Amino acid sequence: MRILVLLFLPIIISLSTTLAAFDEISTSSEVNVLITPTNQSLILGVFAYRSDDIMQSHFEPLVDYLNDALGDGLNIELKILDSQQMQEALRQNQLDFVLTNPGHYLVLRSQTSMSGVLATLVRRKDGVATSALGGVIIVRDESSIKTLNDIKGHRIAIPKARFLGGFQAQLYELQRHNIQKDQLEFIELLNQDQIIDAVLSGVADVGFVRTGMLEDWQLHGYGAVDQLRVINEQNLRGFPFRLSTRLYPEWPLLSLPHVDPTVVRRVANALFSLTSDHPAAIAAEIDGFIPAVDYASVENLARSIKAHPYDFVESIELSQLWQQYRTWLMTIAILFIALLISSSLIAYQALRLRRQRAILRSEQRKLQQMAYYDVLTNLPNRALLTDRLERSMALSRRSGKSLALVFLDLDGFKAVNDTHGHDIGDQLLIEVAKRLQLSMRETDTLARIGGDEFVLVLSDVSISSSKPLLERILSSVAEPFLINKLPLYVSASMGVVYYPIIDDAADRLMRHADQAMYQAKRMGKNRYAIFTETSEDQSAA
């Protein structure tokens, strides 16, 4: 690599010297132009807001003055151009200076490259100078139009080029009074003089002209402007012209970027040196030029009435939106995602909790079952029995009707168990429970309290009324059971105690029933024995 550079070094050096030489040549040629100027011709384009002959008579003396003031070497040539022609000339870069109205300046600036405003024109009327212009709204004196609101529905003459003093200023004033462009009817004419003519002759009912036009007509006797009336007159103290709108800065004079800065300075110097008493100033009806004022108000005006070049409808693109509101959009997106994540987490947790609660509930149900029910037969166990018994006793006390507590023990169950095994024994117990349940009423309670021992609580029974029930139970158990195709034979021995015939506590009633059951067993099984006070005495004895 290094070798390569060394190889090419002589070429590089020779090339750079050549370039430096070029630089020198171009610099010296520039200096040449400035020191010994050949007659450089500059073109000043002036916007034709009035008829050609008036424009010429106004501005030719001004150009003559400039040429005198600039002296040798520079020659300014005047070109009066309408907006189309001026646009074309600027596109071809044929103009060096431009004098036009502020609205037009904004349009030109948006289409071609323009440097800043060099100077602002100052107009003069009867010895009063002003660097402000505005719009005038005129009607014939006999017209019925009195206020801005009356203008709606009438024909309005406006200049073809819809710029500041002849259109935009008036439109803004109307907009402030809530009158929109589409409520108005316009007739476009070539220049401002034609507008006054149109209103005077009745071709139009209303005319929009710039400030100073009426006074100029008056001065030169162009027509009977005293037959015109001004709408929305402002009467601003010290302002020399009749006015209907707010005021904006007067015409700007611009230099184009390609014009040599030294030339620009010389022209500016000449412009600012023009005094109001000079014939050129008098002919142009101006006071002279001042350093450029701020044209922001004109821009604001054009924007607010959406005048050219601000008449496009802004389409918002997503990328622009993104660029402009990136931080906001990102914050919103992050917040949204965070919300999404946290809400799904919450939903998941809720689901899990619901499942666990379901499991817990079924476990709880199982535990409850185990605590109060016999696992084999699903019948209430001793704990639940005690509860049921006490409730039935309470009910019996209230109703005055007695209940029977029956202690049942199977006869011959041990033999079945021993012969056929526990499985068969268990199945037999299940079947016995089913038969017992079938022979009982719904209100009665059947419980298994251990092995082959069952307890029945029969409510609302007397000794006599319970007799068929007890016998039905005995016979139902005594019927053979068919388990695994095996015919099995068991019977029941039952001890019965009636409450409150025997008025005792629940646990004692159980004991009494138990005793009576043993008595039934002793009496030969497959029967029942009723506990009486005497039988207790016996057992006690």
Add this chain to the structure above:
Amino acid sequence: MLTRRDFLTAGLGLCAASLTGCSSDESTKVAIHTWIGYESLYLADHFNWLPENTYLVNNQNATQSLHMLIEGQVQAACMTLDELLLVRSSGVSAKVGLVFNVSAGADMVISRFPIDQLKKIKRLRLGYEAGALGALVLHHFLKAVGLDRQHLVLIDLPPDRQFDEWQNGTVDIVITYEPTASQLLAEGGFRVFDSRHMPERIFDVLAVRPDLLTRHGDNQIQQLINGHFKALEYMQRQRQDALYRIATRQLADVDQVQTALGGVHLPSLERNWHYLSGGDSRLLDAAREVEVLMQLSNLIDSSVVTQDMFDVRWLPRLN
């Protein structure tokens, strides 16, 4: 120009209007008089930028505004900082809600004689509005030119009467401001002193009495101040139009208005936040200096300057 008699009747008419026509429980009234620094409010009024139920009560001079605020006929008034101290010394707790302008040459002393001749004249007749502002300018003027009070005959003379008295020959020197100043200069007066020699000492402010504000009062004052800043922007952006409108209202020339505007600084909203929040102590410093001076001149007898007499609550928020 209005004569004294004219303004008396005009003043009475305005009072009557304020007591009947525009007086309602919800309204906020602001006393104002012609001064270049307050033109923003007149402009805002002209363009309908003031809030609903908020009225400017036009007075002929500062003294009237001051009395109206003390007597509670208005909720706010445009006045100089020292006038606000007078209001406060009367026991009224008025606060500074806005700085309209800082005088930088607008307040001036105009004399029939050039400055080097002043000391040679034994009994100079000096006309001034014998309030705090007059006393303040007088104090700085005497100090600057090395004159003693014994050289002077002091005549109480508000600016709206100064031109006539000058022409009648009853005064030699006046302490004044535009538009009277230009008229006197045009008559051949010499500008022997102005507020550029006493920088950031004369503040024009909006004095607000929070105790008199109605339900919407705070909001109305805030909207009014909004209107002031909107007008300031207009004066900057659409300068020519604003100048002509001010000239029309003041019955002055555009050039005079331009000159008058050149004599004041109009602080932006940001500057106002600095002044009123205490971030910039110059307003407080000026108030303290003026207070001392006023105590020496027996204009006030108690201490009335406190940090909380400046209130940012009515200033629009900064973006």
